[in-house]
Amino acid sequence: MKLAQTAKLDGAGLLPDPIVKAETILVSIPFESGGVPPWSFGGRPRNAFDTLMVRLETESGVVGWGEAFSRNEDVALKKLIDTRILPLVLKRNASEIARIKFDLEFQLQNFGRVGSIMYGVSAVDTALWDIAAKKAGMPLVNLLGGAFTGELEVYASLMRYGNCEDVARITKQAVDRGYRFIKLHEITIPEIKAAVEAAGPDARVMLDVNCPWSVAEALRYDRELEPLNLLWFEEPVWPPENYIGLAQVRATGRHRIAAGENAGSLHDFFAMIEAGAIDIAQPDVAKTGGVTELLKIAALCEAHGIEFVPHCALFGPGQIATMHINAAVRTTPILERLYCDFEAELFGGLNLPVQGKVSVPTAPGLGLEPDLNVIRDYQVR
Ligand SMILES: [Mg+2]
Incomplete structure (x- = not known):
């Protein structure tokens, strides 16, 4: 196949591009809000917000980022995503967004349809959309x-x-x-x-x-x-x-x-x-x-x-x-x-x-x- 054709097919996501690396990254960054510390979100009140990211990388080297809702240095949620969700994402073809999302939800249905598991599924889905848009060479919108x-x-x-x-x-x-x-x-x-x-x-x-x-x-x-x-x-x-x-x-x-x-x-x-x-x-x-x-x-x-x-x-x-x-x-x-x-x-x-x-x-x-x-x-x- 000619290179141009290959690139075109690849850009359309028609060639399989498996996820070869899947990880979570949790950061907690202090903020100023001009008053007393805000809600405790179930933990001790403090002026810092979590950002719990899922980073997926495909065999062709495209990296996608997603986010799971998180508060209070939530290492438990990070671990849950690491151990229950991300192993199910590895080796999957990154372009199969809806199918991967369905499989995760179906396989994990007993662990909750609202809350932590869905936060992890959400992050994976968003990261896959990031990958898809990058491969298409256009902004997600x-x-x-x-x-x-x-x-x-x-x-x-x-x-x-x-x-x-x-x-x-x-x-x-x-x-x-x-x-x-x-x-x-x-x-x-x-x-x-x-x-x-x-x-x-x-x-x-x-x-x-x-x-x-x-x-x-x-x-x-x-x-x-x-x-x-x-x-x-x-x-x-x-x-x-x-x-x-x-x-x-x-x-x-x-x-x-x-x-x-x-x-x-x-x-x-x-x-x-x-x-x-x-x-x-x-x-x-x-x-x-x-x-x-x-x-x-x-x-x-x-x-x-x-x-x-x-x-x-x-x-x-x-x-x-x-x-x-x-x-x-x-x-x-x-x-x-x-x-x-x-x-x-x-x-x-x-x-x-x-x-x-x-x-x-x-x-x-x-x-x-x-x-x-x-x-x-x-x-x-
Ligand atoms: Mg509200």
Whole structure:
């Protein structure tokens, strides 16, 4: 076969290119958020965020990066992915993205359809898409149908400060930095009111409370918060899979209800929508099955008239993948970014918003590669 033909076939992914190396890399990078330490995420509160990456390398030398949701130097999750998931990926043909994802999910179904296993599967799927786009010589967004925009509006997703002074000050700071959308994680009325007031007329405010309340409590807040004109009300009801309870809050019509970061797959979103639980679907590329699953969920949302706005409390390849996904959706969802400043930037600062906006990378694949020096300096083993 002539070389040109071989290259063409290879570029189309028609020649097998097995995964010969599969590893996880965990980094934890300190940040500053201008106030008290944020949520504990089940561990001790500290001002550092994990980025748990999956790195796949093919026989032809193409490297793909994915990300699994992780917090608090989660070496247990890293080990789980190392031992349960990655051995099943080795020797597989990298272009068989959907098939590999299905096989992983099927073989590991007894270990959980939501949570740690799915985080690992998500990371593998994203890394395979990175490889596919690199081999095709185009940015990921082109493989997803092409970009509706080259620049995404970013929303500042604030930490929970728990006091009026800090949350008002940081809200004002975010607006001054050019953010037009601010999401709060406060759960008490005075703090929420103080932040909405601080945001002023130039920014819309969303409220995310992370599932703290019974339906009755949520309905009380739903009533009390109505005058604040919040853009959306996120996860007001415990537990996250209480879709009927969520639907009861939504039925008041006082707020648009957002949820989905704790879902595991397309089918969870189908159930949410069937229950009438949400206006806004928030799947997370590092939790809900990677790029492949988010595309399915986007289509489901489109068919049901539900807004698709991915969750993204990520700072690694998952964040970059979310940028490509958002850019490929006609409604161009706003991109979530937890509001904090890191001691070191994994992508050399190229993914940092400027005036509340960020450019979608244009190089092949995810288009940004993690800085190996930052990995060396902040790696958790
Ligand atoms: Mg949330």
